[in-house]
Amino acid sequence: MTQDVSLAVRKLFPGAGQSAYLDVASRGLLPESSLAVAQEHLMARVLGRADKARYFELVELARSRFAQLIGAGAAEVAITKNVSEGLNIIATAIEWQPGDEVIVCSTLEHPNNLYPWRNLERLGVRVVDIPDVLGVMPIDAMIARLAPKVRVVALSATTFRPGFRTDLERIGRACRAHGALLVVDAAQTVGITHVDVAAQHIDMLAASTQKGLCSLYGMGFLYMREAVAERMTPTALARFGVDIEKTHEADYDPGPIRFRRAALRFDVGNYNFLAANLTAHAMAIILEQGTHAIDAHVSSLAARLVAALRAQGIEPMMHEAATLANIVCVDVSQPATKSQPDRLYAFMKSRNVIAALRGRYLRFSLHFYNNADDVDAAATVLGDFRRAPD
């Protein structure tokens, strides 16, 4: 049985007590303990006492905790700076032939999971765009479209809007059977909803650290399944991607180039050591709760939000064929929100409810530090706005 998220978690994140913070899909809260970690890290630089060997240990700690989080081996994880870098590394490591195909659903993807594939059109690669089904990833149509020329299916595990969950296991199984690679944009997923790269047949996955991983901007992870990574040639290569006998980072071996094992070949130059430190720190908190528990927690809060919004006469973007994760959107073009997104947003802010406005989508997004009061407050504020005189 899955354990519940500990009530003590919320106290680790003082931002959660300041407002109804429902904007993890833009950026997550950091635990207060990050301050001491950062202070110690920076003080060592201030005093000229930075320890490079310790820095590398922090990177390996972050790598191994991320691997643990998604059920991967540490050698299957490269360190990147964000999601788009991870996706571009994948797109440029595959040996494409003219006529090869990549399947996407452009209406649901963030542009950063579209441009890396569109950029391959100059090599004769065809990006096959499959329409969404009422905001849901068109898994059936994608599976039906699989063919020998399809090399990659690229999709988000949870879309950035409207925020429904993709059935990774089903598409993953079909991709594996057809010899296509499943590439997952996990920007909205890691640290929040449960990911198991083996059970879900994921070949590659790109993530960043500022949302569900409760850390800084400017760091990311790229998972690549070992058997796949071993066949790949990195486009960008530096010392950390090369396997040589010598051990110092400035050592060079003029002999034939041997790439490091699996995804390690994609590490390039020096790392964002501060971000690695803070990310490793936050991931310890996440791992202690476990993503099964966090997933169950946010999914039940999302379902509560849907019900609470409906009780206020606001229709959220949700229907039978969709599966909730940690995101609930409201189409602000509906009359109940008075078609005044900016005024609504300002009203919410004045009532201490933090969410995101993305075009006609008002997006609420949750993490393990949120509770029922947060979602009830959000629904109440929307109801009050609806009833307020114009």
Ligand SMILES: Cc1ncc(COP(=O)(O)O)c(C=O)c1O
């Ligand atoms: C699904 C998704 N992909 C990618 C990104 C951003 O990519 P990057 O980390 O490269 O800026 C976001 C949001 O920031 C996102 O929601």
